[in-house]
Amino acid sequence: MHRLFLCEKPSQAKDIAKVLGANRRGDGCWLGSDVTVTWCIGHLLETAPPDAYDPRYKRWVLADLPIVPEHWKMRVKAKTASQFKAVKRLLGEARELVIATDADREGEMIARELVEHCRYRGPIQRLWLSALDDTSIRKALAALKPGAETFSLYHSALGRSRADWLIGMNMSRLFTLLGRQSGYQGVLPVGRVQTPTLRLVVDRDRSIADFVPVAYWAIEVALLADGSSFNAQWRVPEDACDEQGRCLNPALAQQAAAAIGNAASARVVKLRTERMGEAPPLPFDLGTLQEVCSKKLGLGAQETLDIAQALYETHKLITYPRSDCGYLPLSQHGEAPAILQALGRGDPGLAELLPHLDAQRRSRAWNDGKVSAHHGIIPTAAALSLDRLVGKQRAVYALIRARYLAQFLPNHEYDRSQADFTCAGQALRAVGKVIVESGWRRALPEALTPGKGRETQPAQPLPALREGQDCAVAGVTLKDLWTQPPKPFTEGDLIKAMKNVAKLVDDPRLKQKLKDTTGIGTEATRAGIIQGLLDRGYLRKQGKALAATPAAFSLIDAVPRAIADPGTTAIWEQALDMVQSGEMSLEEFVGKQSAWMSKQVQRCVSLRISISAPASPAAAAPWKKKRKTAPRKASASKGSAAGKRAAKPTSRT
Template structure:
């Protein structure tokens, strides 16, 4: 009989076992004296499919909806059955279970759903960790929480999983069946996160399609100062000449100014220079890594996640990648020398950069109050073989390590100069930047992304306001060497890439007008999680609702039709915020799981009722007509291969046979009988 520590993943188990002094390897566990540490691989269990509850629910049909399980069931994931059986056996021999999964709602669900499934009824305690370094683990072990203290968090996790299932199973089936009646062959995914994500892309595509470029004019003057030339742009004082963005929309006014100013000098009426510092960027979290991978190299979100996972699991080069945190625990500051030494051993070419580091410098990245379930992605304390990495792996690894090394370099310093000139009574403005201390920017061939997620220009394409100005004096008179009218047009918003879509999912609160819901979306970091956003985009791509072309993600006509037909409460990210508010109440013990689920069931019934009245106006499919009733057909697979079946099946049994050479051959209604019941819905 032993005390059993149940962890969420093998790496977590190894870290905890190391501190416990548990070193003997067992089958799917680590063993010590009266202590066993075992692990999951995330969720070992999943929600059962509808037909598990009722065979009639296997068929996709509106009359079977809504599907509302009375007694919820879980099933073991086939890939993890072996590990589940190991845990089940260990539980039978345990005197106590310490839940050591991630310290958040999903981690609580992963651990407790196994205990419930295995009917474990022994004592439970909770190891609550904010980081997996030795100091943090020892602190957590010395302060184990009673199991009852986090039970409501488990209830909230169950509520989230079941509510997602209800929406996905019911609404996906409803709208897929409606589309199938018009011959659409495929699944129309509907989900709590999928659908608001899809709407983001649909809205952007429509905004681009409806965009009408509008002309505006800039007047740019080149001025001769005593120490050199510089450029300044006209800033009209007459607001009637400006659009909402402050751009001049009156060409005649611009031309009149150029004529009026001919032969007149400008005079500097305001000159202000401020020394500014820019702290090093924080270390990476997964979404920032995905954004940078997309921006720099065009990598897809799932591709970046797979690469980050390989750096973590295969190369042992970086820490856990599925994190939403860009900070590090203070206790890990003392490991900096080990990390840097390992980096130098792995890649001696870094030596000149490493020699410039000050390992006693503690940047803002070391902040315990910002740590979530996992800290930011950084290099490990063990050397790795960089020669075994692929080019994409090395690209992302280099980005991760440079963001870590940047913490030990001085801030980037520059003088920001703002100039205002008067030219024939009109205002011209110029801005310039003079670098004084390169600091951490020496580490980056291209500037790192800003902490607010904004992309910065590469060093080869510096913004005009980043260019240095010549030395100037207050009151200096500067002759005009050239005045140019630049005719421009407003530009449509850019289409999404996978990287910018993930950024928008994370910052979706800016689209919400309700202040309470906006605040909740900010707390939950938008829609989806670091671990799920890439998979959500991938699902939408696989099911034909999104299409990727040259790195750009666009919606399909089917997606636009689906968004138009779905209720706003499903397409609006505010719905997620409402759910999260209710789940917070469950986690706090102010609402029961039963009350939460009762509300979800009422909602689903209402949504299915609304769906039954919907008519999908889809583009006509390129399929043959049914030979019996003239309706569209859908491609199905039968005992004798693929065939075109009437979209009104089973009411109509008409079909068109698909010949091996692609020719279609109509058959009689009687001959179609052998396919009865064989087709896939």
């Protein structure tokens, strides 16, 4: 056999084999002339458990901790052993290997761990795919990378895997054993990523529970000018408002409302109109797609990923979905005319939009300097009739397509007018907005248009005003309002918080370090982390919102703060980026992780903890076979119940 292509999944292998002309089915492979295409089924190997290093580790004993392997071992996964056997045989026969797994660090590890385990020593090339339609596959085949160019991705993924093992195996054993000392008989899973993620929700729920609403007052004034009505807002005197410009003094607000109500008119004292422009939002990265789908479509993070993966693998309609980047390479701009034509053919509903598109337009999205290993998620030229897509798949595809189409439309432009008034000694302000050019918003349905939250009042057109003009006072409304607590996390909000963890860190030096990191977890793993916490009963859903269960509160209170600190996890991700770039060796990274973890074990071994039972039976006994039964109902946590009460708007009129 001359050349072997090693893919990540059977479906991916079938697509590549078809382009290569490898049409004969073999044992765990597709066969062609001097080429064979085989596949993994995710990871065919896994890191060996502690008892593979010493049989005594089958029993969980505090005295055996920490467990730090001197020489790391891998073992074949039992469920996919037959495919491993086929891949091992094919690697032994190959003269040249082309790694064709997913183009990310996890995909690199899936292939490289097999190369190492099976002792393949031949030449290696890398197929770097961003889409699975025939055109994209042919383009990638014509531009194979040297294997050495992506090898550092493997060490980064291996570092991540070993760090997860060290923290998971040691800290989970430690806290499970400490829990047993206090009478709790279940397993307490502690993870490098899942525990800090859980703390984000626990902290948010506590801030909701501890929130004390504060009453404030606002005044809305209806004004008339030349037969047109519009609204203005009372501006609280600087010496009588809080940091957000709100009036906390009811007597002052009532006095101002009475004075304005008794006035016949308000005079324009200052008028300003400014032309504003908004560039189109970038194409989606996975995290942003999950955030928008959660907010606008009510989809969970894992559900969004599964749909995007199907659009990529099964339908070939979008590019690689597990991207952490929304920018596009300049070289990709040349494919725009063909993609736009294909999108128009696939959906007659775009007929009104197509004349406004300019395939030569180059938005800020096209920027080689901003593109990471992957570019933004965009449609491919393999567009098909949308009738073949239904329900949620169609909705997610429409979102991805709309973001791409927006790149070929002008900026959204509007005139923002601000009119300041004086009325009975009180200051009023009216803000108006008139759209001049719809621009890229033509591509996005109004409900899905991103808002920046800069305006506190809904957009209204102002009539033609002039300084010195008097406008009649048509009505006055005194509003009795309450400050609102933080909102509970949705899955989309939590994904965003995991990405932008620097905003949640108080230490200014650490905050600066974290600004350019990948945050907690990666685009490919965040949805699975959240789903795992739901499955284990540490989180539960209340409509779209996520709530921590009592077990989550007690677990976060028990583990060392450093392990649950999102900043610590983000620093580890930053170190993994250094491994990928060659600034730190794999051995140095794992050595630091081992030393840090060992120190945490020593500090915690004498702790006394109290743990509430998780909400799911599976969490208490994860070694037992899962049954398809409904989870038991858990009592509401203090944070969730109090937050629910505080979140209801209240009026005291």
